Amino acid sequence: MPGRSTLFSADEVNPKITLGNTPANSEHSDHRKQVYKIIEGVTKTSFSPLISQPKFFTFSDQSEDEKIILVVRQHWYVNLRWVSTAVLMALAPLLLNFLPVFDFVPIKYQPVGLFFWYLLIFAIAFEGFLNWWFNVFIVTEERVVDIDFVNLMNSKVSDAQLDKIQDVSYEVKGMAATFLNFGTLIIQTAGEIPELEIHNAPNPDMVAKVLQTLRLEEQQEALEGRLK
Amino acid sequence: MNLNNVDILNLIFKAFFVFGAIIYFIFASIVVRQVQLMTTKVLDMYNTILITISWLHLLLAFLLVVSTLFL
Numbered sequence: 001m002p003g004r005s006t007l008f009s010a011d012e013v014n015p016k017i018t019l020g021n022t023p024a025n026s027e028h029s030d031h032r033k034q035v036y037k038i039i040e041g042v043t044k045t046s047f048s049p050l051i052s053q054p055k056f057f058t059f060s061d062q063s064e065d066e067k068i069i070l071v072v073r074q075h076w077y078v079n080l081r082w083v084s085t086a087v088l089m090a091l092a093p094l095l096l097n098f099l100p101v102f103d104f105v106p107i108k109y110q111p112v113g114l115f116f117w118y119l120l121i122f123a124i125a126f127e128g129f130l131n132w133w134f135n136v137f138i139v140t141e142e143r144v145v146d147i148d149f150v151n152l153m154n155s156k157v158s159d160a161q162l163d164k165i166q167d168v169s170y171e172v173k174g175m176a177a178t179f180l181n182f183g184t185l186i187i188q189t190a191g192e193i194p195e196l197e198i199h200n201a202p203n204p205d206m207v208a209k210v211l212q213t214l215r216l217e218e219q220q221e222a223l224e225g226r227l228k
Numbered sequence: 229m230n231l232n233n234v235d236i237l238n239l240i241f242k243a244f245f246v247f248g249a250i251i252y253f254i255f256a257s258i259v260v261r262q263v264q265l266m267t268t269k270v271l272d273m274y275n276t277i278l279i280t281i282s283w284l285h286l287l288l289a290f291l292l293v294v295s296t297l298f299l
Binding site: 046056057058059060105106108109112113115116119120122123126127130133134136147149152153155157 | 241245248249255259263265266270274278281285289295296
């Protein structure tokens with residue numbers, strides 16, 4: 001498939017397992033250091049589509065000792081649709097001043113109609129923003145959590161343990177996606193939810209690398225635990 | 229009671245506006261509820277602002293209903 005890259009398949013896994021003295025749950029394991037190196041330079045600001053180790057961000061079923069490594073929202077580009085719609089709709093009444101299409105509406109209804117119109121624009125913009133804001137993909141040191149705000153009535157939360165991840169791939173399709181570096185991240189798991197798809201993820205190769213490195217860390221921990 | 233054409237047109241517009249405003253008010257209430265639910269799932273420092281905006285939006289929707297009723 002053009003544009004689709006499978007970065008790390010299960011066959012390619014080479015965890016470079018270090019046995020012996022390496023502490024299983026060490027916060028500064030080689031893999032973890034590698035993860036921090038990968039996400040070095042990623043902002044901690046809330047309004048960014050990619051946030052590393054956020055200070056003021058938690059999610060509902062996060063355990064107390066579960067540390068968030070990365071929060072991924074959709075690329076800013078996806079907001080262009082509702083922004084442009086809102087701008088065009090806001091400009092429409094100015095255009096209608098020149099066109100007598102609403103002259104049949106009684107004069108006393110026109111201000112209320114305008115108020116209704118601008119309220120509708122606000123609703124479109126607010127909904128667009130909420131859709132972006134609450135659609136988050138969270139990578140913690142134990143699992144990945146995908147929170148989807150589908151529309152006003154539907155939301156979906158799915159998660160998968162890092163050691164259940166089997167394959168991480170991503171695809172970048174289209175001119176805008178290639179130019180701005182965003183794409184769909186596909187995570188296949190051995191868990192209850194076989195596949196997680198994160199659409200319009202910014203910097204998908206970096207996120208995939210982070211996931212793979214964390215998965216290797218989990219594997220190493222599991223193996224050391226088993227040997228002990 | 230005699231209704232002329234202008235009155236009938238006014239009534240039609242009023243019914244249309246009131247109905248639209250009520251539907252919008254219901255929509256704004258759902259937005260408030262949804263924001264409340266989502267802010268319990270994703271906790272961020274800006275959630276209070278989003279909740280406030282959704283309530284302000286509901287208030288404006290209520291004002292819209294009132295203004296259409298008294299036209």
